[in-house]
Amino acid sequence: MASKIRIGVLGASGYTGADLVRLAIAHPAMEVAVLTANTHAGKAMAEVFPHLGFVDLPKLATVEETDWGSVDAVFCGLPHGTTQEITHKVLTDHPSLKFIDMSADFRLVDTAMYKAVYGHEHMAPELQREAVYGLTEIYRDKIRKARLVACPGCYPTASLLAILPLVRRGEIDATDIVIDAKSGISGAGRGLKQNVLFAEAGEGLSPYSVGKHRHAPEMEQEVTKVVGRSVFINFTPHLVPMSRGDLCTIYVRLAKAESADELRQTLMERYRDEPFVKVAAEGVLPQTQNVRGSNYVQIGVFADRIPGRAILVSVSDNLVKGSAGQAIQNFNLMFGLDETMGLMQQPLFP
Amino acid sequence: MASKIRIGVLGASGYTGADLVRLAIAHPAMEVAVLTANTHAGKAMAEVFPHLGFVDLPKLATVEETDWGSVDAVFCGLPHGTTQEITHKVLTDHPSLKFIDMSADFRLVDTAMYKAVYGHEHMAPELQREAVYGLTEIYRDKIRKARLVACPGCYPTASLLAILPLVRRGEIDATDIVIDAKSGISGAGRGLKQNVLFAEAGEGLSPYSVGKHRHAPEMEQEVTKVVGRSVFINFTPHLVPMSRGDLCTIYVRLAKAESADELRQTLMERYRDEPFVKVAAEGVLPQTQNVRGSNYVQIGVFADRIPGRAILVSVSDNLVKGSAGQAIQNFNLMFGLDETMGLMQQPLFP
């Protein structure tokens, strides 16, 4: 046990934090040493998440009472906006800590963009510059050396893995991408909001943040980096009556590529050796059921009946590859472990 | 009672047929006189649909044993492909009958297109030419005089009502329309298929018929009629874990219109006096929960953060306005009744 890496989880009473804990319990090199949740401090984890009540876990503590010197790595599952000051303080006091942020606070590189999107000045701009965007398959080398990793949102993870290799090679037109995204309701968090009550969200389907979701600038930032000029992405999310899962249907215009098959071929080559990104064979339809509870992303490519266009479908579990799983994947890299450690559980179906 | 219009339902053991019967029971001018379902002939309706077991209904009969002279109107809820010969025979034997078809058999005007899409020659081409496309708000005058009405599919209904007034006025670019559609599982019918088992479809989201769904040509036909040249529509449907409901998210490029507000204004003017098509005020998000069990279509228009583009969201109940309700709306017109008769029940929520 002495050799285990001690982790702390900021915001352990949210879904992201809980799924991080679920995965950490099964991770052979992790020891869950600290769990914080200020509004529930003093409680057992079993009281806020009964499904985690069958194993021994530390009690929930406040951020303030926690000795961050007692851990080797921190995962942060706090809502965006609350993370910056805490991160700054923790990393100032304990500069050698590794910090893996699952919130949105350090994803945008440009401070002006951050302010425009989130409505306030960034409170730790130097850390914002330091942070590495934690899309593992794209930034693997930087992540290995990073101290602070900003894990992508669930939608950007599923979408960018599908489109980045294609825009990089100019196979699709980076200026004409429409992403229609659908998420399970855990994606909205555990906060008490009327629209996520069972009786409201069940048996129904709702778009939200139409034309203004904060994941759009995040995706645009990454595509812009690749193509070298500013692009807009068309992006609209929807809330689907299921607990987990994230599906992005992506409508693209072919550029250098001449067919959907060519796009699929590119993605297959790109991800051939990736343990978690799986390109579906022709005709196979990705569906969220295929990846529930796992760290896999599955991407399908389809010919459109419209000449010169193609359709991509990318699915993931919003709490795993879309959040806690990718965070652990990055943790593994940051600590020099096998990247797949603790992440090879297969999907739960049905 | 003598003055009631006697109706027959072909295919009363499917969801479309059942919802037609549900609405017909409440319709003050209809009498359900005939119900056919060849595989269940001889059974009471309560045996195949227990929720319809609390009222008196005729027993299920075979098509062959039915005296079609005993009814004034026929609604057809058979699967596509099976309808043509029956329709032909019924209308040949009883030329004065009114026939409202909820299947796909008479929606496409072009016989070559029909064959290309459905894989076989049309078996009643003269009726195909006679049939009026039953999108009530667009073809109201023709429907009044029609003998045979081909009700649109659920996706075309929700989509065309949103886009036709805009392409007609040139406000959007008819050649750059992406429709991402989502349907409740009743849309797949009552047949026994593995993908619609609860344990398969629940807690999951699946695209289907990507790039090749048969509703695309149907929509293209209607848009083509309006713009006067052949257009392709980008259309991908998804199966959502809910029983009813249909939501189309439509991504459009502005042409003559300068803003989403202008599109909304056009739709509001166009549908101001329509009893069932409701354009949402700015900022109001249509969701399928708003229209469940009702004949309403609700359409929202949203600015895209991308200049020169807009997003439309259109919702309906796939079994009501998307099928049985619109069929009755057309029936009302064909028999000179108040168009809203029997259709004003408000949505069931939660």
Next chain:
Amino acid sequence: MASKIRIGVLGASGYTGADLVRLAIAHPAMEVAVLTANTHAGKAMAEVFPHLGFVDLPKLATVEETDWGSVDAVFCGLPHGTTQEITHKVLTDHPSLKFIDMSADFRLVDTAMYKAVYGHEHMAPELQREAVYGLTEIYRDKIRKARLVACPGCYPTASLLAILPLVRRGEIDATDIVIDAKSGISGAGRGLKQNVLFAEAGEGLSPYSVGKHRHAPEMEQEVTKVVGRSVFINFTPHLVPMSRGDLCTIYVRLAKAESADELRQTLMERYRDEPFVKVAAEGVLPQTQNVRGSNYVQIGVFADRIPGRAILVSVSDNLVKGSAGQAIQNFNLMFGLDETMGLMQQPLFP
């Protein structure tokens, strides 16, 4: 229109109030004149219930600003405990009003029992004595003459209709009744509680209030009245991942009856002429899907493999026959209307 009965709804922002409004819109003799919801006062109903946004309705008002002299009848959908003082004031100021209470405040006859169950003194004991228990099929004559009707809870409605005729005739042992009850999540109301979030309640099943639900004393009161001595009822409710529906599985010991068939026969005779209580034929399984959105109760009776025992299954829609529908049924009686007026819509399935 002058002849319509003007109604007010106290608590129109809850599910019960909303379903009352949905039914009232379709009721030929009702005019929705007043809607109160103190926390939403000033809003349009469409803002709190978008599915009711397609018809004209009065704005939401506070209880205090409402002129109760402007209505003929009041339906109350407030949470229990908040109703007593309001009811007292409204009926003191306007003694000729008819008041139909859907809350729990006037169901228990015994003030000591009320205090024991609800934890505080009843604030309008004289009204408690005046109130008629609104289980329509049992108290029809009293309801006709009542000014204040206390509609039963959803579980007591479904359960008592199944067991009262049997205990009255001594056919089952009133001291050995086990009721295992299951409800859709709308039964928990629209309040923001963590356990009714979609991600918490979906894909799961939870018992609640085990051994101490407040509907048990309500049922015991009614059975006690019939058998003339105090009885306990074994009752445990569960929350099921569906929006609507109420199913009670009732395990009974035969007394005078010799078989389940005999129980079924008794119920069939008792309810032969009832428009809303339907006893299933032998072998037919009641299920909540059969009655969704309707005012029906369906009761099935089954032989147990254990000699001397039987099993009853009773289903209803918790918001209709279990609340708003029964309230309107009582309203119809109180105003001398046809008891079924506005309540004959058939169930919505699927």
Next chain:
Amino acid sequence: MASKIRIGVLGASGYTGADLVRLAIAHPAMEVAVLTANTHAGKAMAEVFPHLGFVDLPKLATVEETDWGSVDAVFCGLPHGTTQEITHKVLTDHPSLKFIDMSADFRLVDTAMYKAVYGHEHMAPELQREAVYGLTEIYRDKIRKARLVACPGCYPTASLLAILPLVRRGEIDATDIVIDAKSGISGAGRGLKQNVLFAEAGEGLSPYSVGKHRHAPEMEQEVTKVVGRSVFINFTPHLVPMSRGDLCTIYVRLAKAESADELRQTLMERYRDEPFVKVAAEGVLPQTQNVRGSNYVQIGVFADRIPGRAILVSVSDNLVKGSAGQAIQNFNLMFGLDETMGLMQQPLFP
């Protein structure tokens, strides 16, 4: 790899078989060597279960073409009735194989009872006598030495673990036990039946096999063994709109015990050292969400408001502890492995 135990799965295209494979992939001592599914023979597992398509697995084969000598253990997930002859043949040809049956074929000890319940003569009565009932916590020692283990049904597993220790000590009356059971829809299997279509089973709740479910005799057999005289158990199952999960609400009459607390105490002592059976602290409500995807059973004990009675609630995942997980738990014992090997993944929530 040479040291891994090679397993075969009979019936790998059903939910039980698939969950066995999911767990086997993660099991450090198992190698999935054979998968049979006669109707899908020749296909890749990914074609019948896409969620298992991310790892290498053998192709599906027919029973007949399989070389059973190539494996060390066989798990059987075939529907009941089909297993007996296959088991007989496999064990006759390869007497040293270990056979873990997840079907119902070898659960009942009494051949007459088997015939009465399943409607035909048992086809391998000598194996029926040999088989050990695989309720691990109760028959652990026998299972260690067994060649053929008949794993209990999901309902008996959850129920018997709750009641057997109590009837054994005479704390409850074995003749007055009512079990109201609820199962997720995967419990009905993957066969194409109308009642398990999403649109039929969703948003609804249905009892089934009322008074005649085959798990009742199985539970009676085990209780009878303990109390030494024939008893009947009152048992009624229901289908709940969720994919997984099994909840049994058990109504008991106290005998030697004087309170629910005493029952809880007994169960806590009995299961103190059990890795998978967890007795909830007073006031904690077991719910299926707590155990989804895991091998845990959670049992709660509650005072009834009726003197002399108590209520037990027992939850499990019907496909794990109720089937494939318990099968692997038994496998571990049969091969002298750590009983928890491969089974310690924590529940998936939400």
